[in-house]
Amino acid sequence: MFLTTQLAKGVSLHIRQTAQFKTVNFSIKWRRPLTEKDAAERTVLTNVLQHSNERFKTSAAFRSYLDDLFGTILYFDTSKRGNEHTVLMNVETVNDHYLADSNVLNDALELLHTAIFKPNLENDAFVPAIVEREKEMVKQRIQSIFDDKSRYAQYRLTQILRPNHPASISANGTIEQVEAVTPASLKQAYDSMLANDTIDIYVVGDIDVEEMKEKLKKALPFGDREVHEKQAPIEVETKPEAYTRERQEMKQGKLHIGYSTPVYFGHEDFAKMQIFNGIFGGYAHSKLFMNVRERESLAYYASSSYSSQYGLVFVVSGIEPSNEKKAVDVINEQLKVMQDGEISELELTQTKAMLTNQLKEALDSARGQIEIYDQYKDLNEAFTVDTWAARWQEVTAEDVQKMAQQVNQEAVYFLSGKED
Template sequence: MFSTTQLAKGVSLHIRQTTQFKTVNFSIKWRAALTEKDAAHRTVLTNVLQHSNETFTTSAAYRSYLDDLFGTVLYFDTSKRGNEHTVLMNVETVNDQYLAQSNVLNEVLELLHTAIFKPNLQDGDFVASIVEREKDMVMQRIHSVFDDKARYAQQRLTQIMRPNHAASISANGTIETVATITPESLMEAYMHMLEHDIIDIYVVGDVDEKAMIDKLRQVLPFTDREQYEKEMLMAINQPGDSYTKEQQDMKQGKLHIGYSTPVLFGDADFPKMQIFNGIFGGYAHSKLFMNVRERESLAYYASSSYASHYGLIFVVSGIEPNNEKKAIEVIDEQLVALQNGEITDLELTQTKAMLINQLKEALDSPRGQIEIYDQYKNLSAAFSVNEWTTNWQSVTKEDVQQMSLKVKREAVYFLCGKEEQVDASN
């Protein structure tokens, strides 16, 4: 799917030469171990790099130049996967082949160099006023989770299930860690990222592969770096089956339930667990949706998700607070049904079709191709749609039943209004 070239030790360039798109897309990913302190610094750093640099010292000047490059899009962001924190830079620009007279691609490549290696500095450090402004923006983003009750409930459940664990560390850090950032500490984080992070560079578009490799060697002069030791994620056995209820000023209750499974991303049983999750609550034909929401009318929404890098499965639902006990009972019944092998041909075939269609749809965009390949590239077998179609199609009802037996409930978290006194733990 992509051809890979090593630009330096720990720096990989992946190019997909294709006529599928009229744009050229770049994605640069810097990876390091995930910690709250580093996540906070790296998130503020992306905000600072996003809005100005040595050449374009104001956000307005920067945006104007991108507009002049036929609406080129350039942005920084952060994310996490397993125990890794990622700073990413995504760029999308028009392919020169579709312009009468232009050299946009070369200008964009030079801009990559400027955006990364020539930040807006004052006396050798980031500008204090800009750092403070972007710290405030990040702290507002972190605080906004509190106002989104579904996100807040999911955050609390994860913290309860996996305290002091990568699963519960936000890619943005915490308000407390962001507040400690100084221009000097941000510069240290920036230099460490450039010099020590493992880097993957992606290019998708109708480009001359050799010329692109040569050009990127010039504009992205990353040096050798050592692969850091990736800490293995270990299963954490929680004592018992915890129940937590919290109250805030709100009306709709948020019922979130967490389960653990020993099946992780890349394991032999991973495709089977994906099918299990799809039938359990991943889609509109799932048992949770059809029974909790449709049959019993207990929830405004009810679904499940599989956090495969952490071996966690989450059920999320929005309910009337007085339906809490009944909703938990019906959710439990759906897992028991799967454990008893109550799986229809239709549930199995629809789930397989949804997974296959989702994969194909993702590959219809340059960004989707990059993200899919980036996620699957380190598996033992080379990624292909045919291979994963075969993986899913070969899953049987018995396989799904076996997966359901590996799923253990660990925690129930219920967030509701202060006037409600119902307690499902009794």
């Protein structure tokens, strides 16, 4: 799918030459082990880099130039996967093939170089006023979790399930760690990111592969760095609190349940666990949706998700507080019937079709192709839709039953109104 070459030790370039799109898409991902301190510093850093640089001192000037480049899109962000924190930079620009007289691609590459290697500095540190402004923006982003009750309930559940663990560390860090960021410490974080992070560079578009390699070697002159081995999942030593209830000013109750599974991303049973989650609560035909929401009318919504990087399954639902006990009972009942092998051929067929269609839809965009490949390349095998469709197709009801039997409930978290 992608042609991979090494630009330097620890710096990989992945190019997909395709006439599928009229744009050229770039994605650069800097990775390092996940800590709250690094997450906070690097999130503030992405905000600072996004809005100004040595060439364009203001956000308005920067955005105006992007508009001049036929609406080129450039943005920074942060994310996490497993035990790693990622700073990403995405750029999408029009392909010169579709313009009469233009050099937009070269201008975009020059801008990409400027945004990364020529930040807006003052006395060898980031500009204090800009840093303070962006710190406030990041703190507001973190604070917004507490205003969204569903996100807050999920945040609390992961804290209860996996305290001081990558699963419960936000990709944005904490408010306290953000407040501790200074212009000088941010410059140190920036220097460390460029010099030490493992880097993956992605390109998707109708381009000349060899020409693009040469252009990127000049635009992105990253040096060698130590390659960090992928860390194994962190062992959990403490048993979480089985039940937690909290109250806030709100009406609808948020019932979130956490389960563990020994099947992680890359495990030989990974595809089977994907099927399990789809039947349990992943789709509109799932047991949770059909029974908790439709049959019993106990929830405004009810679904499950499989966090394969951490070996966790989550059930989330919005309920009336008076329905809490019955909702928990019916949710438990759905896991029990799967553990007993009550899995229909229709549920299997529909789930396999949904997973395959989701994968195909993701690959309809350049960004989707990058993200899918970036995840599945860690499996050290050639990724194709056909390979995974065939893998899902082989999963039987007995396989799903075995997956269900390995899923163990660890914690129930219920958030409701103060008057309940």
